[in-house]
Amino acid sequence: MSNGNGEQKGFNPAEANVRMWQEFMSHAASANIPFSMPQNLSPENMKVMRSAMFKAIGSYWEEYMRSPEFLEMTKKSMNQMVEMKKQFNKVITDIHHELHSATQSDISDLVTTIGHAEEKFHESFHQISQRLDAMSDRLDKLENLATPKPPTPKTATKQAKKTSKRTKKTTRS
Amino acid sequence: MQAFDSSTFTQFWQDWSNTQQSLMTESMTQMKRMSQLPFLAHKAQRVKKGATPSEVIYSQDRLKVLHYKSDSPPKYKTPLVFVFALVNRPYILDILPNKSVVKHFVDAGFDTYLVDWGVPTPSDNRLSFESYVDGYLVDIQKAVEDATNTEQINILGYCMGGTMTSMYTALYPEKVKNLILLAAGIDFETREGLLNLWNDAENFDVDAFVDAYGNCPAHFLQSIFLMLKPVANLLEKPINFIENMGNDKFVDEYMTMETWLNDNIPVPGEIYREYVKYLYQQNRLVNDQMKIGDRTVHLKNITCPILNLMASKDDLVPASQSERFNDLVGSTDRESIRFPTGHIGLAVGSRTHKELWPKACEWLAKRCDA
Numbered sequence: 001m002s003n004g005n006g007e008q009k010g011f012n013p014a015e016a017n018v019r020m021w022q023e024f025m026s027h028a029a030s031a032n033i034p035f036s037m038p039q040n041l042s043p044e045n046m047k048v049m050r051s052a053m054f055k056a057i058g059s060y061w062e063e064y065m066r067s068p069e070f071l072e073m074t075k076k077s078m079n080q081m082v083e084m085k086k087q088f089n090k091v092i093t094d095i096h097h098e099l100h101s102a103t104q105s106d107i108s109d110l111v112t113t114i115g116h117a118e119e120k121f122h123e124s125f126h127q128i129s130q131r132l133d134a135m136s137d138r139l140d141k142l143e144n145l146a147t148p149k150p151p152t153p154k155t156a157t158k159q160a161k162k163t164s165k166r167t168k169k170t171t172r173s
Numbered sequence: 174m175q176a177f178d179s180s181t182f183t184q185f186w187q188d189w190s191n192t193q194q195s196l197m198t199e200s201m202t203q204m205k206r207m208s209q210l211p212f213l214a215h216k217a218q219r220v221k222k223g224a225t226p227s228e229v230i231y232s233q234d235r236l237k238v239l240h241y242k243s244d245s246p247p248k249y250k251t252p253l254v255f256v257f258a259l260v261n262r263p264y265i266l267d268i269l270p271n272k273s274v275v276k277h278f279v280d281a282g283f284d285t286y287l288v289d290w291g292v293p294t295p296s297d298n299r300l301s302f303e304s305y306v307d308g309y310l311v312d313i314q315k316a317v318e319d320a321t322n323t324e325q326i327n328i329l330g331y332c333m334g335g336t337m338t339s340m341y342t343a344l345y346p347e348k349v350k351n352l353i354l355l356a357a358g359i360d361f362e363t364r365e366g367l368l369n370l371w372n373d374a375e376n377f378d379v380d381a382f383v384d385a386y387g388n389c390p391a392h393f394l395q396s397i398f399l400m401l402k403p404v405a406n407l408l409e410k411p412i413n414f415i416e417n418m419g420n421d422k423f424v425d426e427y428m429t430m431e432t433w434l435n436d437n438i439p440v441p442g443e444i445y446r447e448y449v450k451y452l453y454q455q456n457r458l459v460n461d462q463m464k465i466g467d468r469t470v471h472l473k474n475i476t477c478p479i480l481n482l483m484a485s486k487d488d489l490v491p492a493s494q495s496e497r498f499n500d501l502v503g504s505t506d507r508e509s510i511r512f513p514t515g516h517i518g519l520a521v522g523s524r525t526h527k528e529l530w531p532k533a534c535e536w537l538a539k540r541c542d543a
Binding site (some may be wrong): 050051054057058061062065066071074075078079082085086089104107108111112115 | 295296298299367370371375376377378381382384385386387400402403404405408409412
């Protein structure tokens with residue numbers, strides 16, 4: 001059985017069996033049915049007893065399914081199941097290949113190849129897109145350098161002031 | 174030899190008569206139950222999958238986004254999207270008119286959508302967390318935004334859907350207005366649940382399993398779920414059913430639930446491998462080590478209001494697996510509710526529909542603009 005910290009101890013069937021009966025008795029006792037009187041054995045009371053029994057068996061099973069013995073057994077049967085499936089797959093693949101038909105693994109390989117090709121395409125497109133962006137940026141910069149900037153309102157007034165000063169100077173002289 | 178005692182004879186006669194009467198009553202009840210047998214197959218075929226009328230507004234590969242129709246226009250601007258797990262089908266959230274989570278929100282005035290991931294085929298075995306979180310969920314958000322002309326959505330993620338939507342919200346915090354998690358696995362440190370123990374690296378070689386099977390088979394998942402509570406699932410439930418075979422309402426609800434429980438679907442292999450390996454075995458999400466593509470998921474990035482709903486009797490995702498989420502996010506507005514029910518009870522329990530869902534609707538309504 002596993003405790004809360006994940007530590008496990010072996011499953012003792014005798015102890016677990018005793019615990020199961022103890023649990024059953026405690027559930028039955030908590031139902032408060034006086035079993036000494038035969039007339040109290042009504043279907044409803046018997047259902048309560050049955051439910052108590054199932055609860056106790058359920059706890060017993062849960063304890064067993066947490067035990068290292070059960071986990072080891074499950075692991076072994078799972079490994080065998082996987083091994084059998086592998087062998088079965090191999091036989092089926094061989095038969096298909098003998099009949100020159102496609103198998104699940106062939107289709108799977110094809111899907112992988114297509115997936116890889118798709119990834120490469122994506123990467124290439126991404127690279128092309130990045131290069132196009134960079135080229136577009138450079139072109140924008142070049143365009144900005146090539147075309148003279150139209151005067152902004154501020155520079156226009158400055159230039160106007162300068163020219164007016166110059167004209168004033170020339171008139172004075 | 175003892176003399177014949179008349180009182181003993183009377184007592185014996187009375188006991189014998191009582192026994193005969195009990196036997197007769199029990200036989201009649203049994204016959205009444207058995208008379209229902211020919212109708213069971215018909216009832217099983219009649220089970221409807223989904224109670225609220227809906228239309229498909231978006232589909233991609235196997236997935237579909239359903240929009241639930243309402244008689245009145247939505248009261249709230251931000252739409253609500255339900256994101257279900259990849260295990261089982263999402264109609265559990267809208268299974269019966271009196272047990273529909275979806276209906277609560279539709280009736281409360283939310284423009285409601287649901288993601289049905291569909292049934293994966295063997296060729297989908299390469300779908301990973303990246304494909305779902307950084308692929309499909311992004312496209313779904315865009316589709317809902319286009320349909321509603323909004324820039325944000327409210328999300329309700331159930332179970333594994335909650336895990337995925339928490340990753341999505343951490344990667345795209347600006348896209349999510351409010352996040353509701355319903356029994357979502359976040360912190361896998363706990364060993365409270367059997368699944369956590371069985372999925373330990375020393376007990377389960379998930380790589381070998383996925384390599385051999387491709388997708389995780391539906392029957393494997395079904396048997397694991399049955400094994401979590403073998404006595405309840407294999408003994409108590411059938412006995413309970415036999416005893417209530419004469420009760421039409423019980424049989425209808427039982428058939429609906431069983432149809433859903435047995436409607437298992439495979440889980441794409443890669444995401445199953447990542448779920449077991451990175452979350453159950455390495456607990457990467459809470460340690461800021463979970464990678465989606467080349468980005469790391471930081472739960473601290475989640476800043477929207479959070480409502481974390483947990484079931485205290487959950488044997489699939491124990492409450493301890495979800496409750497730490499509120500401490501890990503960056504949100505200041507965060508609330509959690511532990512409800513005394515099981516994992517499926519959160520969606521179909523009578524008490525949850527009376528108490529929990531009206532409360533959840535109210536919580537969301539307070540945080541949405543009309």
